Amino acid sequence: MSQNNEKQIEPPKPQSKPAFYDEVEIEDMEWDDEVEVFYYPCPCGDRFEITKDDMAEGEDIARCPSCSLIIRVIFDPRDFEEYDTDEGDDIPISAPTISVF
Numbered sequence: 866m867s868q869n870n871e872k873q874i875e876p877p878k879p880q881s882k883p884a885f886y887d888e889v890e891i892e893d894m895e896w897d898d899e900v901e902v903f904y905y906p907c908p909c910g911d912r913f914e915i916t917k918d919d920m921a922e923g924e925d926i927a928r929c930p931s932c933s934l935i936i937r938v939i940f941d942p943r944d945f946e947e948y949d950t951d952e953g954d955d956i957p958i959s960a961p962t963i964s965v966f
């Protein structure tokens with residue numbers, strides 16, 4: 866007998882997961898460039914929100930400010946870099962190579 870259980874098929878929508886209301890891919894969220902926050906509509910009528918800084922620190926939980934629900938944000942760090950290095954505004958400039966004589 867050769868049973869191969871290496872592959873476990875995950876159900877698309879797990880019912881018994883009280884920790885998160887849902888898991889949402891970052892692509893499905895709404896990006897507000899002014900405040901640098903990702904939004905996702907909450908069933909309560911408000912919106913889940915997670916800031917870019919939160920994600921930069923490894924946070925992947927978006928919270929709704931009006932209720933206790935949370936969602937897990939699924940994102941690829943490589944995709945995140947695109948947002949981060951879009952303008953290059955906060956890239957530290959290394960010391961200039963021009964020497965003052």
Ligand SMILES: [Zn+2]
Nearest residue numbers: 907909929932
């Ligand atoms: Zn809510």
